[in-house]
Structures are given as C-alpha cells and as structure tokens.
Amino acid sequence: MANILAFSGSTREGSFNKKILKSAVTGAKDSGAEVTLIELSDFDLPLYDGDLEHLQGVPKNALKLKELFLANDGLLLALPEYNSSMSGVFKNVIDWVSRPTDDEDAPLSCFKNKTAALMSASPGHLGGARGLVHAKSMLENIHVQVLAKHVCVAQADKAFNDEGVIKDETTRLSIEQLGFYLAHIIDEDDDKDKTHHREVSMTIQRC
Numbered sequence: 001m002a003n004i005l006a007f008s009g010s011t012r013e014g015s016f017n018k019k020i021l022k023s024a025v026t027g028a029k030d031s032g033a034e035v036t037l038i039e040l041s042d043f044d045l046p047l048y049d050g051d052l053e054h055l056q057g058v059p060k061n062a063l064k065l066k067e068l069f070l071a072n073d074g075l076l077l078a079l080p081e082y083n084s085s086m087s088g089v090f091k092n093v094i095d096w097v098s099r100p101t102d103d104e105d106a107p108l109s110c111f112k113n114k115t116a117a118l119m120s121a122s123p124g125h126l127g128g129a130r131g132l133v134h135a136k137s138m139l140e141n142i143h144v145q146v147l148a149k150h151v152c153v154a155q156a157d158k159a160f161n162d163e164g165v166i167k168d169e170t171t172r173l174s175i176e177q178l179g180f181y182l183a184h185i186i187d188e189d190d191d192k193d194k195t196h197h198r199e200v201s202m203t204i205q206r207c
C-alpha cells in the first residue's frame with residue numbers, strides 16, 4: 001500500500017491549491033493509499049539561514065517535516081505559481097528538509113525513492129503551469145521522480161462551488177485521477193522491488 005504525504009505550497013486560508021489538493025487526496029485514497037494531509041502553516045519555519053543552522057541546528061518543525069518525508073513514498077503537491085516559479089514557502093521547506101541532520105545522514109536522504117505528482121491552481125489563464133516547470137526541474141535534480149502527468153486549474157477564482165469543490169466535473173476527475181495514478185505507480189514500483197528482491201535472493205540461494 002502506498003504512503004503519501006500531501007501538502008500545498010500555499011498557507012493562505014482560502015487557497016485554491018489547498019482546494020484542488022483535496023480532490024487529489026480523494027483519488028489517492030480511492031486507490032487504497034494511506035494519505036497524510038498536512039498544512040504548512042502548522043510547521044512554521046524561519047527562512048533558511050546557514051548561520052542560524054550553524055548556531056541552533058535544524059529547527060524542530062523542519063525535523064518533523066523531514067520525518068514525514070522519510071515516512072512516505074509519495075508526494076502529492078499543489079503548488080501556487082509566484083512570478084512564474086514556485087512559492088517561497090514551498091522552496092523554504094525543501095531547503096530545510098534537504099539538510100543532513102547527523103553524521104550518518106546522506107545529503108538529500110529524505111528525497112530518495114520518492115515519487116511526486118504535481119498540480120497547480122491560479123486565477124490566471126495558464127493555471128500555474130510555468131511554476132510547475134521550475135518545481136519539476138528542482139525536484140528531479142534532488143532525486144524525486146516526478147510524474148509526467150500533472151494538472152493545472154486556470155481561472156481558479158471561478159472554479160469552485162460554495163463547498164470548495166471544483167465545479168467542472170472533468171477537471172475534478174482529472175485531479176482525482178492524478179492522485180489515484182500516483183498511488184497506483186507507487187504500488188507497482190513496490191511490487192517490482194519485491195519481485196526483484198525475490199529473484200535476487202533465489203539466485204543467491206542457488207549459488
């Protein structure tokens with residue numbers, strides 16, 4: 001069963017990205033995944049500063065986030081586009097959790113074997129697509145496998161009903177499918193790993 005960490009790169013109360021994330025979480029759960037949905041506003045963090053890290057170590061909330069990254073195979077990320085790129089809030093989280101926390105800890109350890117699905121929502125006509133290009137490139141450089149499929153919701157200021165659910169069924173379903181697909185891919189990779197380990201141990205036994 002896939003374990004997935006889900007969060008939005010927006011801390012705004014009425015965030016459109018938080019709303020689309022909920023549909024993706026529904027899809028992932030429908031696929032049988034265990035989903036941990038968090039709000040970054042519950043993990044208040046200073047801006048990354050090397051001197052602060054040197055003097056005080058990695059902040060407690062960054063350690064908690066790192067534990068969550070380590071405990072999950074998948075990342076469901078709804079990322080707002082700020083000035084054609086990702087939000088500072090999201091990038092700051094990545095910068096803090098990327099830090100090694102003890103001598104045994106390899107750099108970027110918490111991104112190892114992670115698969116991510118990305119989505120975005122914006123009042124603009126591109127739905128935040130340009131921000132996802134940067135986010136995808138950054139995540140792949142730190143060893144996260146990012147699904148080629150992503151969803152962008154344009155004109156997000158008009159996209160939701162009073163309950164915060166996406167009005168257009170096709171759009172809502174495509175986001176649910178993104179969550180479903182992420183969970184499915186992780187399960188598939190898991191099965192491949194198990195088969196591979198079985199084959200290796202049988203070969204070892206034969207030797």
Ligand SMILES: Cc1cc2nc3c(=O)[nH]c(=O)nc-3n(C[C@H](O)[C@H](O)[C@H](O)COP(=O)(O)O)c2cc1C
Nearest residue numbers: 010012015016017080081082083084122123124128
């Ligand atoms: C600093 C800043 C920069 C922004 N830049 C962009 C942008 O480049 N493209 C875009 O589509 N929307 C941009 N927006 C609008 C955001 O998409 C909009 O505020 C959106 O609601 C943020 O996501 P949220 O609703 O999840 O908080 C920007 C907003 C802010 C505050």
